[in-house]
Amino acid sequence: MPNRSETCSPCHSQIAQLSSPQQQQQLPSHCVKRVFNSNTIKKPYISDSKKPSNPCEAHLIAATAEIEALKQALLGKHNQIVAMEAACMQETERQVELEDSVIAWQDKYDRLYESHKRVQKVNQSLEDKLLKLVDRNTGEKAQLTSDVATLSVRLAQANFNIAKLQREIVS
Structure with missing residues (x-):
């Protein structure tokens, strides 16, 4: 890494005063060269290699670096969108499964309710017969x-008459 006290031109202040990456990004674009990896963006650093020979070349380098940064950011957002779509599809499939389950349970409930009504009618008919x-x-x-x-009254009278007749016969 180059010495942070270097300046790229007389018009810029000392870079050593800049401690945070946000402050370093506020430098003119031709003062900072961005290095990109295939997946991540590395922090900017002050270029110690070849300094641009004219401002147009510096702006071209800065624009190219900015385009690459935007491409990386776009790729990251695209990956997030793909992940969100996949999660949404999984939730949609889960919702379809739940809706199917609700329909199946509703059918079971309807059949059970109809069976209950039939049994209730049969019970009412049996109760009426009983x-x-x-x-x-x-x-x-x-x-x-x-x-x-x-x-019982007639039997009692008959027994009385029998008893009376037996007494008459004996007497």
């Missing part, structure tokens, strides 16, 4: 109870 049987059996029980009472 109530009719209970009413009929209650009526038959009352009739039988009445018949038993009548027959």
Whole structure:
């Protein structure tokens, strides 16, 4: 790395005073040469190799460096967009799976609800039949109870008459 106290022309102040990369980027573009890697942008450094012979060449070098930086930034943003699209596609697939699951559960619920309604109708019909049987059996029980009472009275009278006749025969 070159000495930071160098200047590229008499019009520029000492570079040694600049401590942060942001401050170094504020230098005129022909004072700084950017070096690029295939994936990352390295921090700018002061060129100690060949100094441009004229301002046009310096501006051309600076413009080329800026174009490369913009290309790298564009590539980075493109990669971010591709990653976001992939994540979106995965979420879309997950949403489709969930929608299919919801439809399947809704079908199961509908079938279960229809089955429940049918069972409820059958239960109501059975309950009505049972109530009719209970009413009929209650009526038959009352009739039988009445018949038993009548027959009991007649049996008691018959026993009384038999006992009376036996006393008459013996006496």
